[in-house]
Each structure stands twice: as structure tokens, then as C-alpha cells.
Amino acid sequence: MKLREIVARNLRRLRHAKNLSQEELADRAGINRNYVGMLEREENAATVDMLEKLAEVLEADPIAFFEPSDTPHPQA
């Protein structure tokens, strides 16, 4: 699995765990509203700075974005 895909899945999982929409998460992280969707669709490669901001809002360790997932078909 490509690293972008791993990050996308973990981002979606962590966002759902906080019951946030993509737009809500983006607003709280102070980043562009389209950016979260682009990361979750693997259209963009997240930077370390962006992951740091997202992790802070999601109250997660940035390492959590890189943990391999066992779920083959996560829901969008």
C-alpha cells in the first residue's frame, strides 16, 4: 500500500472518530477547505507541517497517520 493511501485512510478514520466533516477539520486546523478532501482522495501528498496541524485538532500523535490499516475498504 502506498504511503499516501495509508495517510488518507488514517486521516479519515481519525476525523470520523471526532465526528468532524472535512470542512470542520480544515477550519479548525486553519487550512484550505479543499485540502482535507484532497488528502483523503490521495490527490495530494500531505506535508509534515499540515499533518502536524491536523494531528493537533484530531488530538492524535502524528505517528497515527502512518500506522498500517487492516481494513481493506473503509467508508468514505
Add this chain to the structure above:
Amino acid sequence: MKLREIVARNLRRLRHAKNLSQEELADRAGINRNYVGMLEREENAATVDMLEKLAEVLEADPIAFFEPSDTPHPQA
């Protein structure tokens, strides 16, 4: 510690473990020669795609870039 700094330290540590110069690592990863130095000096925020390439050359799990370090003053 900022995430950029954690990534910079781990990149340098993993590169030294492989006895590679910044230029050698960049060449093997197929990325710009200046890029590795910029990451290690925290002048640039690495993207997930770049970390994936670097991890492959360094034979490391990408998670290794995000592990907190206990060494306060790593050597350049």
C-alpha cells in the same frame, strides 16, 4: 518539539546509519540533491511522497521518521 525537527533528526540518524551523504541519499531516492539538506536543516516540510522514497532507500519504515528522539543535540 516541532514535527519538522523530529523528522529532520530521524532522517539524519537513519542516513548516518547507512553511511550515506546527503547527496548519495538524494541520488538513490531520485530527488533533488538540495532537498535532503533542506529537510535536515528544517528549511522545508517533507511531503509524504518524499518520505516514502527516502524510507525505501534507507530500508526503514516511514513511521521511523516520526519517532520522538531522546538525543537533545545530534551531530550534523
